[in-house]
Amino acid sequence: MPVFKVTRDALPATTVIDAAPLIEALAARIGGKFSFDTARATPSERRGLFSIAHAFLKGPVPDIFRSLHGVSPSLCLSITTVRRQKAQDSAQMVDWHLDLNFAGDMSPFLVSWTAIEDVGVDCAALDICVPNGAPLRLQTLLDEIKQRTDQQRRLSFHSDELDQLFGKDAWSSKPLVAPAGSGAVFDQWIMHRTQVLEAATRDRHSIEFRMVDIGNLPIYPKSNSAFYATLDAGGELDLFIQGPSGRVDLTAQQFDSVVGLNR
Numbered sequence: 001m002p003v004f005k006v007t008r009d010a011l012p013a014t015t016v017i018d019a020a021p022l023i024e025a026l027a028a029r030i031g032g033k034f035s036f037d038t039a040r041a042t043p044s045e046r047r048g049l050f051s052i053a054h055a056f057l058k059g060p061v062p063d064i065f066r067s068l069h070g071v072s073p074s075l076c077l078s079i080t081t082v083r084r085q086k087a088q089d090s091a092q093m094v095d096w097h098l099d100l101n102f103a104g105d106m107s108p109f110l111v112s113w114t115a116i117e118d119v120g121v122d123c124a125a126l127d128i129c130v131p132n133g134a135p136l137r138l139q140t141l142l143d144e145i146k147q148r149t150d151q152q153r154r155l156s157f158h159s160d161e162l163d164q165l166f167g168k169d170a171w172s173s174k175p176l177v178a179p180a181g182s183g184a185v186f187d188q189w190i191m192h193r194t195q196v197l198e199a200a201t202r203d204r205h206s207i208e209f210r211m212v213d214i215g216n217l218p219i220y221p222k223s224n225s226a227f228y229a230t231l232d233a234g235g236e237l238d239l240f241i242q243g244p245s246g247r248v249d250l251t252a253q254q255f256d257s258v259v260g261l262n263r
């Protein structure tokens with residue numbers, strides 16, 4: 001059963017207030033989409049990103065992961081992404097897709113799509129594909145994704161392609177409307193896209209926190225070296241890099257040095 005829930009205060013209000021100018025400054029300098037391990041952040045900006053990650057891990061969303069999977073999540077910083085979606089600019093919009101594109105299999109995986117502004121009314125949030133009654137034909141979709149992966153074709157879908165896969169009357173597009181700081185928390189089986197919102201007048205900033213079980217990694221993170229953050233027993237932020245040859249713990253200063261080398 002796909003997981004989807006909206007949680008208020010995925011980030012506390014003070015973190016949201018601090019995050020807004022930081023991520024706008026980064027987006028203005030390095031572009032509208034970047035990950036938490038970007039080599040282009042300054043050490044001081046990176047401390048800001050770490051403190052957002054820390055606040056997120058201390059918030060309510062990791063409990064959802066714990067209750068589903070019985071372990072605390074690690075945040076994969078390399079696929080924790082920030083987006084600035086400009087009002088009236090379709091260039092960066094993402095069409096319907098699953099975050100299976102980030103996981104690669106059904107191992108524990110959750111994303112918290114977290115709004116930095118109030119979203120869904122005058123700045124674009126997400127549209128969620130919801131079944132009209134019977135569950136969606138996921139196997140048909142997975143067969144199509146497998147074929148497209150083998151053929152190296154795009155893994156996002158236009159609405160008419162979803163009509164063909166699921167049946168025209170089998171699904172609806174439901175926009176997310178949520179206050180700043182809330183998170184839409186879902187797994188790799190929820191079809192979603194950038195909200196198509198004609199009325200958008202404000203730019204939107206959001207963070208997709210992507211969580212995994214470090215002892216049971218999905219195939220894509222598992223086959224690459226990636227940066228992670230988790231909480232230690234005292235609630236402090238632990239940073240580390242993990243790849244096919246094991247784990248290396250990092251101080252924040254070591255992270256600064258390694259992040260450029262790892263590209």
Ligand SMILES: O=C(O)CCC(=O)C(=O)O
Binds near residue numbers: 194195
């Ligand atoms: O934030 C958005 O507009 C969509 C981003 C998204 O769904 C993704 O990167 O997986």
